[in-house]
Amino acid sequence: MTVAAPLPVALAAPAAVEPVDLEMVTRIRAEAFHNSQVMDHLTHLTENIGPRLTNSPQMAAANAWSRGKFNEWGLSNVHDDAFPAFGRGWEFTHASVEMLGDRVLPLHALPKAWTPGTDGSVEGELVQVEIKKLADLDKYKGKLAGKVLLLGDARAYKRGTEADSHRHDATSLEGLQQFTIPATAAADRDKRLREYNERQELARKTNEFFVAEGALAAISLSSWDNGIIRVAGGGSRKAGESAGIPELTMITEHFNPLVRALQAGETVKLRIRVDARFTDEGDQPGYNTLAEIPGSGAKGGEIVMIGAHMDSWHTGTGAADNGAGVAVAMEAMRILKALGVKPRRTIRVALWSGEEQGLIGSQDYVARNFAHFPEPTDPAQLALPASLREPTGPLRKLRDYDRLSAYFNMDNGSGRFRGIYAQENLAVMPIFEAWLKPFNDVGATTVVTRNTGSTDHIAFDRVGLPGFQFIQDRLDYFSNVHHTHLDTWDHIEAEDLKQAAAVMASFAWHAAMREEKLPRKPEPKPAP
C-alpha cells in the first residue's frame, strides 16, 4: 500500500474564477446583433468582388477593399503583407462543353485553376485515359494528338442518406468531447509523404506529356454528385512549370455517360471553349491584409490575433469558404472599433491568402513574425508546402513569439459558433468556458480537448503558439458548398454570422484584457 502524496499547492487552492466583462459583452452583443454590417461585408466580397483565387485580380481587389474598410473604420497599421513567390495569377471568364453528333447537348463543366484556355472553340474526339503511375504514360504515346481526354473512370452514384444541412444538438456536441489518442504514425507518415511527392511528380509529368502529345483538353470527374462541380487547381501556377492542357471538371451526371459511351465502343466528339488566362508573366508574391487596434500601457507590445483566409477557389464566390470567416473577422474589428475600446494588448486581424494551397499566407507570416523551424535538408521534405513539413529543430523564435497571447480563426462555413476546439491545451478550457458563458443563449456552449486542422490556426499551433478554431454548425458545408460552384451568397446564414462576430469580438477583447497571456502547450520538439 502506498501513501498518497499531498496535492500540489496550485491544485489544492481554490481555482481563481476567470473574469468576464459582462458590461463589455453587452455592448458587443448590442453592436453585433442590432447594428450588424456583417452581411454588407459578405455581400461586397462575394457579389461585387466575386471569387478570390490566390493572386487573381479579384484577390487583389479584396485586399484593396478590406484595407479601405479598415482605414474607414480607423484601424491602425493597415497594410498588405507580402509572402514571396506564390506563383502567377489566373482567371477564367467562359467555359462551355458540348457533345456533338447524334445527341447534341451542353455538358456542365468548369475549368481547373491555373490551366490554360482553349483559344476559341476546339473540337476533338474523346478518348478515355487512366494514369495511375508514370509507366501508364507510355501506353498513350502517339495516341493523344488532337484528342479530348476523359481522365479516369465513372463513379457509381451515391444516394444521400442524411439531410444536406446539419446543426449540432446536445448529442452531437457531447460526441465532440471524446478525444482520440493519436496512433504512432511515423511509418504511415513516411508513406504518405512519399505518396504525396509521387502524386505531385505524376501530375507534373502528366501535364508535360499531354502538352507534348498535343492533346486538346482534358475532362475529369467532380468529386461530388448531384450536378455539383467541385474543383481545385490543375496545371502549375509557377512560371516556368507546365500549366498543362485546358482541363475541366464535369458533373457526375454528364461525365459517367461519356465513359459508358466510350466503353460501349461509340465515337464521341466534344466541342470545348474555355476563356482563361494567367494574369502575370512571372511569379508574384501573395498578400495577406492586416490591421489592428493598438494596445497601450505595459502590455501594449503584446498581441492578440483574429483572422480568416480571404482567398477562395474560383467557381463559386467563396461565400462559405471563406467569405463568411472574413466577414466575421472584419465585423469583429468593426464592432470593437465602434465601441471605442482601448485594449491593453494590440488586437490584430489577418485576412490570409494562399490558404487553399496549403496555409501559405499564414504559415509564412508566422515564420516571419513569430517562429519557424529551420528549412529541411531532406529533398522530400523540401518539396512539401511548408505547412506539411516535419519540424526540423530547433525552433527559431523571433521577438514577437513571447508577445502573442492567442490567434482565433474562423473557416468552417457560415454555421453558428457552438464552441471551440482547445487543441489539447487543457489549461485554456476553463478560460474559454467562462468567455463562452454569455453566449450560451445563442448556442455557443462547448469547449472540447480535441484538435481540428486544415486551416490557418495550424500555422500558429505547429510552432507552439495558442491558435484556435471555433466549433461551427456544419449546415451544408460538406454537402453542397465546400470548393464547389454552389459556394455562393444564398447558402450563408446571416444570423449565424452575427453571432460569430459577437463571439469573436468578445474572445479578442477578453484575450486582450486578460492579466496573463493564454497558457501554452509544451513547445513542439522536432522529430528526432
Next chain:
Amino acid sequence: MTVAAPLPVALAAPAAVEPVDLEMVTRIRAEAFHNSQVMDHLTHLTENIGPRLTNSPQMAAANAWSRGKFNEWGLSNVHDDAFPAFGRGWEFTHASVEMLGDRVLPLHALPKAWTPGTDGSVEGELVQVEIKKLADLDKYKGKLAGKVLLLGDARAYKRGTEADSHRHDATSLEGLQQFTIPATAAADRDKRLREYNERQELARKTNEFFVAEGALAAISLSSWDNGIIRVAGGGSRKAGESAGIPELTMITEHFNPLVRALQAGETVKLRIRVDARFTDEGDQPGYNTLAEIPGSGAKGGEIVMIGAHMDSWHTGTGAADNGAGVAVAMEAMRILKALGVKPRRTIRVALWSGEEQGLIGSQDYVARNFAHFPEPTDPAQLALPASLREPTGPLRKLRDYDRLSAYFNMDNGSGRFRGIYAQENLAVMPIFEAWLKPFNDVGATTVVTRNTGSTDHIAFDRVGLPGFQFIQDRLDYFSNVHHTHLDTWDHIEAEDLKQAAAVMASFAWHAAMREEKLPRKPEPKPAP
C-alpha cells in the same frame, strides 16, 4: 333495441381464395432477376436516344426504337398510335449565359421548351420584370427593347432538412393506409379553373408583349435550389401562336445575385446564346407506341394493359421520369414473350406520349378506344387539356369499354414497387394482395385504398376503367431528378427496375388469366 339483419349471402359465405400461379411467378422472377435486359432498355433510351420531349426528333427515335424491340421480340400489332394536333417538335443543342462587366462569369441556365433560340450571341442589359396580372404589362411598355428580362424576384434558399433519398419503411407504408375523405370542392374547383385559364391567357399575352416590345431574352428562376435546373415549357408549341422570346431557367445560386445586383442599382449586362429550333412548320400529331401478346380462346377479345409514358422533359435524359417506367413495361413484355406465354386475354403495352403536357396521349387513346365524355360546351372547360375537364355526361362507351380488365402504369421514378394504390376500388384489394404475396420478399407488400394521380392511369380511371399505379420508393425523385437536368442514368437503381418488371409482368399475367375481369368502381357521373 334493433335486431341485426342477417349478413348478405356473399359476405356470409367463405371468401374465394384468389388463385396465384406460383409456377408462372417462379418463371417470371427467374427471367426478370437472372436474365434481365431492363438496364439495356433504359441505357439505350436515355444515353443513346436522350431526352424525349413530345414530338421532338428524339421522341420519334424512341417510338421507332421501341417498335423495333417489340418486333424483335415477336410481339403483335406493333404500331404507333397517332393522337391529333399536339403541336410542333422542338429541340435545343446549346445554351450559355455569361455575366459581363467587372465580374465576368458563366451562369448556369437552360432553355424552356418551345422557346426560340437567340440566332447567335446576343448581349443586353438586364431589367427585372414582375408580371402577375395583365395590367402589369402596361408599366413595361416601351422599356424592354434590347433588354434581357429577369422574371420575378429572388427566393430565399431553403436548407435540406431530410435526406435526398428516401425508401419506405413499415411506418411510412402504414401511413399510406389512411384515406382522406375529399372535401366538397366545387367552389374551389371553379376558382382553380378560372385561375388556370387566367394563367394561360397571361402567359400567352406576356409572350406576345415581350416579342412586340423587342426584348432579347428572359431568365426565370429554377423551382429547386442547389444548382438544380428544373424546367418545363415556355412559349406555345402550337403553330400560329407565339413562341415568345428566348427564355431560360437559371439556378438559384446565379439568379438571386442578379436580382440583388439590380435592386442595388447596379447595371448588369448578359451575353446569351441559345441554339434551339422548331422541327416542324405546322402542328403534328403525337405518337404512342403500342404492341401486344394476343389472347386466345373465349376471352381473346378482352384486354389487359400495362404502360408508361415515354416522353420526357428536355434537360436531363428522362431517366427516372419516365425512362424507368418505359424500360420496366418493355421488360415485362419481353419477359412474358420470352416465357412463351399464351394468355387468355390480350396483354397490350402502351408507351405514351404527351404525358408531360397533360396525359394527352393516354387520354386521347382512351377516348378513341374505350370511352369519353362529350366535348364540353363551356368555353372555359374547352380551353382546358382534356384530362383536366369536368366530365359532361353521358359517358360514351365504345366497343372495348367492356373488354378491358385493367391498366397498370409506372411513373414515379426508378424506386422499387412497394405495393399498389387501389384508387378507392376496394374489391380489387384482396386480389392485388394475393398477386403481391410472391413479391413480399422483394419489398412489394402493400395495397392501399387511396388514389394517386398525375399520370396516365388517370385517363382510364376518369371514365370508370380500372387504372392503377404502383406505390414506389421515392428515392431522390422529388429532391433531385423530377423534371430536372439531373434526371439521368446514374440516378436509376437497376435492381429496383428488375423487381418492378417482375411485378408488372406478373400482374399483367394474372389479370390476363383470371376467370373474371377485375371489378370496377361505379361508373362516373357527369357533374350536374
